[in-house]
Amino acid sequence: MRGRPPAAGPLLSIRGLDVELAMPRGSGRVLAGVDLDVDAGEVVGLVGESGCGKTLTALSVLRLLPAAARITAGAVCFQGRNLVTAREDEMRGVRGRGIAMIFQAPRESLNPVLTVGRQLELVLARHHRLGGPRRRARAAELCAMVELPDPARVLRAYPHELSGGMCQRAMIALALACRPALLIADEPTTALDVTVQLEILVLLRRLRETLDLALLLITHNLGLVAEVCQRVAVMYAGEIVETAPVADLFSAAAHPYTRRLLEARPRIGAPPAGEPIPGSVPDPLARPVGCAFHPRCHRVQPRCRQAHPEPEATAARVVRCFYPEVASS
Amino acid sequence: MSLLAVSELSKDYAVANGAFRRRALRAVDRVSLDLGPGATLGVVGESGSGKSTLARCVLQLERPSSGSVRFDGHDLSGLHGRALRGMRRWFQLVFQDPAASLNPRLRVGATVAEPIVLHGLRTGATAVRARVEELFRSVGLGPEHVERYPHQLSGGQQQRVAIARALACEPRLIALDEPTSALDVSVQAALLALLRDLQRQLGLGYLFISHDLAVVSAMAQRVIVLYLGQVVEEGPTAELLARPRHPYTQALVAAVPRDVPWATPARLLVTGEPGSMLERAPGCRFAPRCLWATARCHAEAQTLRSVGSDHRTACWRSVEGELPPEGLSCAIPG
Numbered sequence: 001m002r003g004r005p006p007a008a009g010p011l012l013s014i015r016g017l018d019v020e021l022a023m024p025r026g027s028g029r030v031l032a033g034v035d036l037d038v039d040a041g042e043v044v045g046l047v048g049e050s051g052c053g054k055t056l057t058a059l060s061v062l063r064l065l066p067a068a069a070r071i072t073a074g075a076v077c078f079q080g081r082n083l084v085t086a087r088e089d090e091m092r093g094v095r096g097r098g099i100a101m102i103f104q105a106p107r108e109s110l111n112p113v114l115t116v117g118r119q120l121e122l123v124l125a126r127h128h129r130l131g132g133p134r135r136r137a138r139a140a141e142l143c144a145m146v147e148l149p150d151p152a153r154v155l156r157a158y159p160h161e162l163s164g165g166m167c168q169r170a171m172i173a174l175a176l177a178c179r180p181a182l183l184i185a186d187e188p189t190t191a192l193d194v195t196v197q198l199e200i201l202v203l204l205r206r207l208r209e210t211l212d213l214a215l216l217l218i219t220h221n222l223g224l225v226a227e228v229c230q231r232v233a234v235m236y237a238g239e240i241v242e243t244a245p246v247a248d249l250f251s252a253a254a255h256p257y258t259r260r261l262l263e264a265r266p267r268i269g270a271p272p273a274g275e276p277i278p279g280s281v282p283d284p285l286a287r288p289v290g291c292a293f294h295p296r297c298h299r300v301q302p303r304c305r306q307a308h309p310e311p312e313a314t315a316a317r318v319v320r321c322f323y324p325e326v327a328s329s
Numbered sequence: 330m331s332l333l334a335v336s337e338l339s340k341d342y343a344v345a346n347g348a349f350r351r352r353a354l355r356a357v358d359r360v361s362l363d364l365g366p367g368a369t370l371g372v373v374g375e376s377g378s379g380k381s382t383l384a385r386c387v388l389q390l391e392r393p394s395s396g397s398v399r400f401d402g403h404d405l406s407g408l409h410g411r412a413l414r415g416m417r418r419w420f421q422l423v424f425q426d427p428a429a430s431l432n433p434r435l436r437v438g439a440t441v442a443e444p445i446v447l448h449g450l451r452t453g454a455t456a457v458r459a460r461v462e463e464l465f466r467s468v469g470l471g472p473e474h475v476e477r478y479p480h481q482l483s484g485g486q487q488q489r490v491a492i493a494r495a496l497a498c499e500p501r502l503i504a505l506d507e508p509t510s511a512l513d514v515s516v517q518a519a520l521l522a523l524l525r526d527l528q529r530q531l532g533l534g535y536l537f538i539s540h541d542l543a544v545v546s547a548m549a550q551r552v553i554v555l556y557l558g559q560v561v562e563e564g565p566t567a568e569l570l571a572r573p574r575h576p577y578t579q580a581l582v583a584a585v586p587r588d589v590p591w592a593t594p595a596r597l598l599v600t601g602e603p604g605s606m607l608e609r610a611p612g613c614r615f616a617p618r619c620l621w622a623t624a625r626c627h628a629e630a631q632t633l634r635s636v637g638s639d640h641r642t643a644c645w646r647s648v649e650g651e652l653p654p655e656g657l658s659c660a661i662p663g
Binding site: 049050149163164165166193194195196197198199220221222223224226227260261264265266267268269276277280 | 375376483484485513514515516517518519521522540541542543544546547567570571580581582584585586587599600601602
């Protein structure tokens with residue numbers, strides 16, 4: 001197995017990533033200057049509403065963008081290599097072995113006509129060239145690692161015979177089969193019930209600790225982010241508008257969008273939330289001039305309508321706003 | 330008088346058991362509930378708990394196998410054909426996925442106009458059109474949206490159209506089946522505010538089905554908790570969520586994500602998955618997953634018993650004070 005380069009700089013570093021999407025009405029910038037770092041063993045949350053570019057960011061990293069989307073600028077450095085310019089055969093080595101990804105709909109992401117055991121063995125045969133007995137042993141070991149009850153039965157089962165939570169565990173086992181350094185989890189618990197969701201989160205936290213795995217958790221659920229992540233990046237309209245350590249973000253969000261997003265969540269025992277955010281996410285074909293959030297911002301100033309704010313770093317926090325909220329709320 | 334009174338409602342489905350035999354799957358098991366005019370009853374439970382089947386039986390989209398549904402004093406199970414259709418305008422349903430519940434080939438204005446014409450609530454194209462625009466206004470959509478197709482609207486706007494369609498026949502009860510689960514948080518907050526406003530203005534009763542306890546706590550005065558088709562706990566929302574008495578409710582409440590960064594997950598009060606509705610053991614249905622189950626739990630079926638004013642639970646250990654009152658660590662801060 002290939003050794004990992006020494007930890008100089010972050011494991012994954014995305015800089016100024018631009019992605020253009022060709023649509024029937026024209027082509028638009030769906031990612032605009034995305035900067036994002038994930039350190040080895042770190043859990044980073046990527047949050048935002050649907051259509052803000054969370055999944056596209058992840059797919060850009062793995063170079064799995066749909067045919068209509070194209071990276072037009074920026075760099076994605078993983079273990080010291082720029083994936084944007086990497087050859088396709090180099091990418092095949094990165095996918096699975098360097099970076100693995102799991103998706104929202106676990107049952108739909110598994111192959112319905114193969115048993116879970118067969119799917120695990122195919123991955124192990126392809127990437128590790130393991131022989132039959134060692135392959136089967138490793139498959140059972142992976143099932144145990146993701147705490148699947150009754151591994152022998154699960155390995156013989158087809159996806160439709162398993163519950164949603166068990167399918168997601170099987171997906172995680174597949175993703176970990178090649179010992180990746182980074183796992184990208186795209187809404188891994190959204191389709192699951194709350195009690196099952198908690199079990200999967202506990203599992204992901206444990207795996208991070210035992211395997212020294214870095215995790216990029218993509219979600220719209222800020223409650224999950226609080227529980228699992230160390231750092232959070234908030235996306236809006238294809239831009240990262242705020243990045244901060246999780247405690248700072250929840251105690252004092254600096255970007256008005258983050259603040260409104262936090263306020264909009266219903267919470268048990270809390271009175272109904274304040275003002276909803278007016279309007280809707282801008283059309284990528286008609287990005288507003290100035291700050292992307294200004295048409296919906298309650299703190300908008302004339303400058304926000306004219307100039308585009310650049311990311312400003314203060315301590316551990318980066319904010320893309322001319323007039324960030326002050327610490328006290 | 331209550332707007333909706335459901336008593337001992339059960340729904341059985343015949344499912345294949347082997348090649349030639351069929352057996353009954355009881356999706357809803359002797360559920361009783363009561364809803365006053367202008368009030369909201371939350372129905373909580375995980376997938377497969379029978380929430381949606383309950384709503385469909387209450388609204389007579391499926392006929393209950395047993396039990397009665399009284400709407401405004403009328404027994405709905407005795408009604409058929411024209412008489413039932415006449416009643417239908419008073420109770421409406423809004424589904425989880427607005428994109429799937431609107432006709433993709435119809436302009437949304439036509440979708441909203443349909444029940445107005447069908448029930449003869451307005452006559453003449455101008456009057457119908459005026460009513461449609463009025464309904465659109467009441468759900469926060471402009472007249473420019475009337476001529477659009479569903480795919481030209483956002484998810485939040487589609488759900489507003491679905492609500493306008495439900496309001497078109499001036500109902501008194503709306504069953505909302507996970508109305509905001511498919512929406513983003515900011516859109517969800519706006520939609521919940523809209524539903525509260527409409528309720529205040531029109532005196533609507535809501536049967537509010539959700540798996541999200543936080544959403545239910547923002548909407549409902551009372552909650553029932555379903556597990557494998559049975560009510561395991563019911564009570565006033567604030568009381569039930571602050572002091573859940575059934576181990577299943579305790580587990581659900583504890584599993585809700587909180588804003589505590591890196592909270593210690595001592596909150597996994599239940600593991601595994603609900604059993605099958607086909608396996609009918611004699612005892613409590615939750616017993617196989619319950620941390621506190623004893624031999625008596627596996628042997629004895631549980632019925633709802635009082636544990637406080639207006640608060641009932643189907644757990645003998647909780648009723649007899651044998652459980653820690655709030656499970657392991659269920660206290661909700663604030």
